[in-house]
Amino acid sequence: MAQADNLLNRINRQYSSLSKGQKRLADFIIHHYDKAVFMTAAKLGAKVNVSESTTVRFATELGYTGFPEFHRALEELVRNKLNSIQRMEVTYGRVSQDQILDQVLSSDIENIKKTLEHTDRKAFNQAVDTILQARTVYVIGIRSCAPLADFLSFYLNLVCKDVRLLHTSSPSEILEQMIRIDDNDVIIGISFPRYSMRTLKAMEFANNRKAKVISVTDSIHSPINLYSSCNLLARSDMASIVDSLTAPLSVINALIVALCMKKQDEVILTLESMEKMWDEYQVYSNDEINYLDDNMKLKFKKMEDDNG
Known part of the structure; x- marks a missing residue:
């Protein structure tokens, strides 16, 4: 079960055993998670008139090792729940006009750093080998992820003989473009919050046809990892007006370079x-x-x- 769901489930499951102060914290988080996610333990406690130590105990009472792990679960909740209007409201509420450039670039730098720190090198190398061994490489990315899919498929054509960028006019047309996919092929699905159901269905279809499935997404709890045997994770901005896909693009860039290095002579x-x-x-x-x-x-x- 996804971490975001676990947070709400844990609160609901243990609500009756919480103290009065902890219940106020739980109520605030349930109804105002989009605001709570930007608060420290001290600020969150002050908001509902409890101490910082009560807030920390609340996190451990829910089964988290401390406030940092609890806060990551809260971030996952916001990542999946905020709609575009709420993202805009949150962003305008925390960044002034003259801070926008610094804030956005600093956030992108931080996303790349965190992606580098938590990259699974084994999964990355597995993705490279899987792509090189595939007969046909299918690539799919919907909406804001479409430019990433386009970029990846463009450069994959330098390395692979048969690359197919799936066009997404309708769910049925996506599956029709994959009608011949089998265990000799691989699909690369790119999806970041809010996750695309069409991408998920394409990966499910590929998995059912025994094709190899590679995901490029933001979290091990991402739904598209349900059908993926190889997960490439990259941090995306949790809440902003536009999706920050700088770190995902860097991971895709690294994947392309690694593939080209493996087949230098052919690429030349x-x-x-x-x-x-x-x-x-x-x-x-x-x-x-x-x-x-x-x-x-x-x-x-x-x-x-x-x-x-």
């Missing part, structure tokens, strides 16, 4: 072939001044000299 040949194709079909234009004849270049040079 692919890049050489693509460079020739780009030149032949003028995919990328050169700087416009390169198309000017020598006479025009001299005129531009004279104009620059005249202007000092």
